[in-house]
Amino acid sequence: MTAAVKPPSAVGTLVRLKWALTLSGLKTSAWQVVAMVLAALMALGTVVGTVVGAFAVGTAGQEWRPLLWVAMVVGGTVAILFVMLMQAMVFGEGSTMSMGKFAPFGIPDRSLQLGIILSSLSGVASLAATACLMLWSMAYRGYGAGAVLAQIIMAPCIVILTVCFCKAALALMDTLIGTAGGKSVVYVVVMLLVVTVSQLPSMLMNGSVTIGIDALLGPTEVFSWLPLGCLFAVPFDVAAGAWWAALARVAIAAFTVVACFLVSSWCLHRQRRTLGEQNGARSIKGIGAFARTADSPAGAICARVLSLLRRDVRQTMFLLLPVLFVALFFLQSGDVGPWFPFLGLLIAGWIMLMGEANGLAYDGMGFSMEVIAGVDGRTDRRGRVMAYVTLFVVYFVVLGLVTYAVTGVWRDAQDSLLALVFTVTGFSWSLASLGAAEVFNCAMIYPVPSMDKPFANPQGRMVAQAFIPFLFMGASALVMAPTIGGTLWLLFGAGLEYYPWIMAIALANGIAICALGVWLGAKLLDVRMLKVLRTLERNAALQQ
Known part of the structure; x- marks a missing residue:
């Protein structure tokens, strides 16, 4: 009598599936190979940098210990x-493996959730982060062997x-915010927070925001008892012999992991129950812009x-970023001059067209109506350019x-003229970027x-999603080379009499x-129209 064959574990199957998809992409796409090589090189560089930094910090004196305490706890939480x-x-909930994609299948919620988490932990980013955190233990050499061992143990725990936390937070965003307007607001807030946080180091370095280490010690103690910062404080507790505090922080982290797991499972269960439901009735609106064109x-x-x-928050975000840059530059303009915020208007022309560079993908299957109606490429390009x-x-x-009005640049004639140059140049750059787009x-x-789901990017073409926007930004800067050269000349001492020439250029x-972009884009669209339509159909299938 033959023994019954035990079915494979769903958890192990999901982990193998993640790597099967990755290897399949490497075999079928040269871009995927390039991306994997770049990811491996970045991971290796990060590991090497961590080793060098850890040894440098480990040899620092006692006076640097408060800074290390603040950097690890507060910096770790912010990270x-x-x-x-x-x-x-950038990636959303649906990067390579997503709970929503497996919701229609009969995999138990907990097994599916555990498999998704383990597949994420087996990725290049998670493995590199674990290695870096373990190697960072060398920074605690001066605290004793116990602190070094504690950091090694805490490293995988921090990654887990x-x-x-990321899985639970993204699942909650996608599940609880049921209305399109609510998701749009959250998406805008997330984007603005990312840009603001990325500007904080620059603001701290140039003195726009000055905070002493002593003033941060109190808040750091609070952060060390919060779920995201507690594990970073464990090596310091071990070094000080505060074993009960270390155990309490580990317990807080364990409770947080369990809570995040349960939250993600609840979101998955809710997705199963609401699968296929309609979003509800929508109000009937007029023809809007069609009546004014x-x-x-x-x-x-x-x-x-x-x-x-x-109404499309995915593209509206690119129009809001210049306003944020103007505000950030205004905060940093104290030692530079009142004209400095106008650099935000200059940058606006560079970044506002990133959505239009992939505009047909944002249009989706609406573009098929143009193909059916027999609209030629020149008409399409003219209509899009008129709108922008x-x-x-x-x-x-x-x-x-x-x-x-806000900056007070009007008080000085030279500052006013400089602000006008940046504004006109930014507008001109937007025109050039539009042609490239x-x-x-x-x-x-x-x-x-x-x-409807701005947090759930479609699976596939991850390399294209990561690199093509930067390729467009490079092309946009290249086509404005004469103007960029003139602007640099202006910044490094051109006289007032040359300002109008720079605006004219x-x-x-x-x-x-x-x-030129309208003409070339029209010719290209006429040749590739059916291929573009097939690509949009494939992309629409990925969004399901």
């Missing part, structure tokens, strides 16, 4: 939050806590683009006037999250590149 925000902004194919495309920009140029004129005028969005299309540069 975990930053990882969660970056994952929400981070993964569980020309009664022509190009006018209809212009109105459709404006309507999408108004109209938006940019209003945007730069309003933001420029508000910044002009009209070529990119029909040549390099990659999947984007659906409008910038406008000519922007208009020429915009016209």
